[in-house]
Amino acid sequence: MTPSAVACERTEMRRPIDFDAIAQSQFPLLVQTIRRAYQMSPFYRERFQAAGIAPDHIRSMDDLARLPFTTKQDLRQAYPLGLMAVNEEEVVRIHSSSGTTGKPVIVPYTRKDVDDWAVMMARCLKTVGVSRRDRVQVTPGYGLWTAGIGFQAGVEKLGAMTIPTGPGNTDKQLEMMTDLKASVLIGTSSYGLLLAEEAERRGILEAIQLRIGIFGSERWGDKMRRRIEEIFGIETFDIYGLTEIYGPGIAIDCPCHEGLHFWSDYLIFEVIDPETGHVLPPGQEGELVITTIAKEGMPLIRYRTRDITTIETYACSCGSPFPMIRRVLGRTDDMIKIKGVNIYPGQIDHVLKHTPGVSSEYQIVLERVDNKDHIRIRVELSNGHEPEDVARACRKNIKSVIGIVADVEVLPHGGLPRSEKKTRRVFDHRYDYLENPPKA
Numbered sequence: 001m002t003p004s005a006v007a008c009e010r011t012e013m014r015r016p017i018d019f020d021a022i023a024q025s026q027f028p029l030l031v032q033t034i035r036r037a038y039q040m041s042p043f044y045r046e047r048f049q050a051a052g053i054a055p056d057h058i059r060s061m062d063d064l065a066r067l068p069f070t071t072k073q074d075l076r077q078a079y080p081l082g083l084m085a086v087n088e089e090e091v092v093r094i095h096s097s098s099g100t101t102g103k104p105v106i107v108p109y110t111r112k113d114v115d116d117w118a119v120m121m122a123r124c125l126k127t128v129g130v131s132r133r134d135r136v137q138v139t140p141g142y143g144l145w146t147a148g149i150g151f152q153a154g155v156e157k158l159g160a161m162t163i164p165t166g167p168g169n170t171d172k173q174l175e176m177m178t179d180l181k182a183s184v185l186i187g188t189s190s191y192g193l194l195l196a197e198e199a200e201r202r203g204i205l206e207a208i209q210l211r212i213g214i215f216g217s218e219r220w221g222d223k224m225r226r227r228i229e230e231i232f233g234i235e236t237f238d239i240y241g242l243t244e245i246y247g248p249g250i251a252i253d254c255p256c257h258e259g260l261h262f263w264s265d266y267l268i269f270e271v272i273d274p275e276t277g278h279v280l281p282p283g284q285e286g287e288l289v290i291t292t293i294a295k296e297g298m299p300l301i302r303y304r305t306r307d308i309t310t311i312e313t314y315a316c317s318c319g320s321p322f323p324m325i326r327r328v329l330g331r332t333d334d335m336i337k338i339k340g341v342n343i344y345p346g347q348i349d350h351v352l353k354h355t356p357g358v359s360s361e362y363q364i365v366l367e368r369v370d371n372k373d374h375i376r377i378r379v380e381l382s383n384g385h386e387p388e389d390v391a392r393a394c395r396k397n398i399k400s401v402i403g404i405v406a407d408v409e410v411l412p413h414g415g416l417p418r419s420e421k422k423t424r425r426v427f428d429h430r431y432d433y434l435e436n437p438p439k440a
Contacts, residue, residue, distance in 0.1 A: 008256040010317040017315050017323050019282065022264050023061040029293035030268065034067075037299050040085040043078055045299065050295060062269070064280050069289065071304045073081065075244060076103040083298050084108050089130060091297055096144040097243045104144075105244055108297035113246070114153070116294055121154025121249035122262050127261065127320070128237045128252065130184055132159040137177055139187035140217065141167045146247025147217060151186050160184075167191075168420050169197055178207040182276055185213045189220035189228065189236075190423040196231035210234050216248050216272065218422040219328050221349035224360035238327055244303060245290050251325060256317045259324030266294045269294065269304070269325065271311050274332045282311040287332055288325065306331045308344060336426065338375050340367065340402050345425050348377060351397045356396065358383030361416040366428040373430060376407040380415055 018112045035055045037044035048054065051068050058064070075083060084091070097105040109117075130136065136155045137426060148166060155162045165176055167187075176182065177319030185192060192215050199205050210232050216239035225236050240260050241248035251262035262269055267290055269279045274287040287307045308331065312324040330344030337343075345364060352358045359380035367374045377394060381387055387410040394408040417423075 008254075008318060010256070014314040014317055017282070019311060020133060020325075021056055022323065025266065026268055026293055027061050030034075030061070030291065031055070032302065033291070033293050033295070033299050035236040036085055036296070037301060041299075043074070043083050044085075064270070064291065064302070067302050070300055071275065072105065072244070072304075072306075075105040079103045080106040081108060084301075085299055086110055086296055087278075094144075095146045095247065103268040107146075107243060110296040113295055113297050116151060116266060117246045117249065118157040120246065120266060121150055122157035123263065124239060124249050124252040125154055125158050125160070125184075125274060127254050128214060128235075129255065130155075130158060130160055130212060134160045134183045134212075135161040135163060135172070135180055136160050136184040137158065137165055137180075137182040139165055139167060139173060139185070139191055140248075146241075146243050150241075150247040150249055170420070171196065174199055174202070176202065177210070178204060181209045183209055183211050185210050185232075185234075186241060187215060188217045188419075188422055189215040189224055190218065190419040190421065192228050192236070194418040194420060196228050197414075200231050205231070208232065212237070214239050214252075219330060219346060219349075220332060221346070221360070222353045223349070225356065227360040240325075240328065242305060242307075244300060245292060245305075246295070250290075253327075253434075254316060254318050254320065258316050258318075259312045259326055261316065261320055261324050264323055267292060269311060269323075271309065272304075274306075274308075283313045285310045285329070287411075288328075306333055308332060334426065335363070336366065336375075336428070338373050338404060340397035341402065343402055343404070347402055348398070351401050352377075352379060352394070355390070355393050355397050357382050359413055361423075362420075362425065363416060364426045366426070366430050368430045374407070375404065376409055378409045378411060378416065380413050382409050383413065 002246045038048055038055050045336055046269060047068050053066060078106050091108040092111050093109045093114060095107045138148055138151045142148035152162050154165055162178055163176055163182055165173055192213055199208055211234055213228060213234050213236040215236060237253040239248050239261060240251040250267055251260040270289040271286040272278060272289050273280055280286045288309050290303050290305060291301050292299050308329040310326045316324055327347035333341055335344055352362055359382045361380045363378040365378060366375040381390060390407040391410050395406060398404060398406045
């Protein structure tokens, strides 16, 4: 057992969420946002007019579903500031996505946007038990990326001490962690694992005084969570966000670990069928769509995140008034079609979680063998287990849960790479031969 950051105080029996009451409180803010977007953003004005919608047509929360979606492609095509909805003098900061798959997304922030984001981030930190007495090591990147400065603003808003180490330089990270007695570690789960294993390898765990780990920016499973917690002796929390919607800090796990609380006083969450676009009721899995209801610089209406999750129908046992989503299963653009079956990496992760002898790290390798799709799962071995037994159990569980036959390659612990950023899980080589055909 790992020490809890704060106790999970089960204040009441889990009750159904009153979504009508939440919608009633959100609706005036939604109307205000739609009017701002229509008046100040040429993009949204043209989009609404093309759909035959004016702000006065939105008379209840049910009318939200009439509004067109916004996509990342829309944001890229509007580069650099085509969705800005304020006068330029009101913009105090910009952030940007990485732009690795096309034009980056530029997001303008007003002073209110920056302050609201800090409030949400401080709320996240308080939710997991961070206090003013904590020393918080912030390892995500600074600059145009949202994470580093976003976490720092939240820590400072809460009144704790920030140790802004930024990314990389593991030697310096561990030096600061030990010498400054950091009690909270923030970063990607991949880097959290790397730091934990490196501290263990160096024999310095007794000098480390961490008690909380907050990890985000990538999907990570329970195997990785348990391994980080066991090495560092901490409790870990999953934080969610994306650059287009402020950044990290719009939802977070709590000590009851029943889901991620999202801040419904700033954001409207919907889940849709990713194929049809139809809104799904709470409790059904689909693609998360977010509407900002307080953002000034670049309000987003029905933004398709591509993240797969579910809105929980019951309130958390902790008694928080804020609703929850489940941990993100994957992304619609991460979906793998193999042998006629659609799967997400998170499903593989779920199977491995319940397979004894498998460590936290894995890879999914897709290839064409004899002109047929072939899937190979590479896993690491936990101590005290036999590779043949683990491979057999993995194949059986994947077949019974997901319904596909997969080869399983079992590597010794540490046989898969560690990352200071996000860990790549899927390697699709099925169509490499089209670019590099085999020689006759």
